[in-house]
Amino acid sequence: MASKRYAQVNRERCVSCGACTHECPRDAIHVWKGCFALVDSDLCVGCGRCQRTCPANCIDMKEREAAV
Amino acid sequence: MNRKKHWYDYLWIWSILYFTLGFFNILFAWLGMIDFLLPMLLAIFGGNKFFCNHLCGRGQLFTVLGKTCKCSRQKPAPGWLSSKWFRYGFLIFFLTMFGNILYQTYLVYGGAASLREVVKLFWTFRVPWDWAYTAGTTADWVAQFSFGFYSLMLTSTLIGLIVMLLYRPRTWCSFCPMGSMTQLICKLKHHNQMPE
Numbered sequence: 001m002a003s004k005r006y007a008q009v010n011r012e013r014c015v016s017c018g019a020c021t022h023e024c025p026r027d028a029i030h031v032w033k034g035c036f037a038l039v040d041s042d043l044c045v046g047c048g049r050c051q052r053t054c055p056a057n058c059i060d061m062k063e064r065e066a067a068v
Numbered sequence: 069m070n071r072k073k074h075w076y077d078y079l080w081i082w083s084i085l086y087f088t089l090g091f092f093n094i095l096f097a098w099l100g101m102i103d104f105l106l107p108m109l110l111a112i113f114g115g116n117k118f119f120c121n122h123l124c125g126r127g128q129l130f131t132v133l134g135k136t137c138k139c140s141r142q143k144p145a146p147g148w149l150s151s152k153w154f155r156y157g158f159l160i161f162f163l164t165m166f167g168n169i170l171y172q173t174y175l176v177y178g179g180a181a182s183l184r185e186v187v188k189l190f191w192t193f194r195v196p197w198d199w200a201y202t203a204g205t206t207a208d209w210v211a212q213f214s215f216g217f218y219s220l221m222l223t224s225t226l227i228g229l230i231v232m233l234l235y236r237p238r239t240w241c242s243f244c245p246m247g248s249m250t251q252l253i254c255k256l257k258h259h260n261q262m263p264e
């Protein structure tokens with residue numbers, strides 16, 4: 001069952017520090033080639049740990065679309 | 069989370085060791101050049117921020133103190149602190165200050181200025197630091213660079229500790245000049261292959 005929410009990174013504001021990647025229990029967030037963090041929304045369980053740790057406060061929790 | 073620990077997860081110890089060594093002998097300040105050159109080399113040749121993401125002792129120190137030791141209010145920092153204009157403005161300021169260290173070193177090298185055994189905090193406060201150096205141990209310019217570079221490292225760590233206390237543990241990383249510079253290099257390198 002997919003979680004209701006998932007994390008989404010604002011690429012324009014992300015500083016690619018990697019703080020979020022050390023928090024994720026599912027290894028769902030990675031820094032893409034030093035540019036910004038990317039979330040694998042299939043793996044993300046919406047716990048919000050990355051959001052609470054991000055020093056640039058650039059992660060938002062999004063509601064998933066209703067199941068198709 | 070419960071991932072396997074790597075040797076490099078303990079580099080925060082290096083961060084403390086660096087300042088301790090420099091406290092007793094300022095010449096150790098030169099070792100800080102590793103923290104300057106390694107992230108640049110990894111960004112230029114590797115096109116990544118592996119340094120920030122895994123190797124930076126300073127970032128780890130803020131996590132250890134702020135998160136593990138709970139010395140952080142864990143509040144979001146004001147948005148301007150991680151805005152582009154502040155980040156790049158701070159980067160330019162920092163590089164200018166680094167240039168000034170090189171210039172002072174050059175003046176001492178050429179004999180136009182004499183060695184000052186002080187550590188300058190926040191680019192303003194001069195703290196006598198003469199116990200950490202015995203005149204004549206090395207060429208004066210080598211010592212001058214040490215004092216200047218140690219000042220820069222100590223000042224930036226102090227700023228980092230302040231914002232760690234006030235906001236989130238790694239708030240410093242959101243405007244750290246090395247972080248901004250390496251990200252900029254990575255973005256330039258990969259600009260035509262961004263995902264999605």
Ligand code: SF4
Nearest residue numbers: 014015017018020054
């Ligand atoms: S913690 Fe925030 S700023 Fe740092 S890499 Fe993750 S999303 Fe980007």
Ligand code: SF4
Nearest residue numbers: 024044045047048050
């Ligand atoms: S919300 Fe939780 S599971 Fe999803 S990326 Fe962030 S830390 Fe990982």
Ligand code: SF4
Nearest residue numbers: 120124127241244247
């Ligand atoms: S942003 Fe600066 S302090 Fe943070 S991990 Fe990178 S180099 Fe270290």
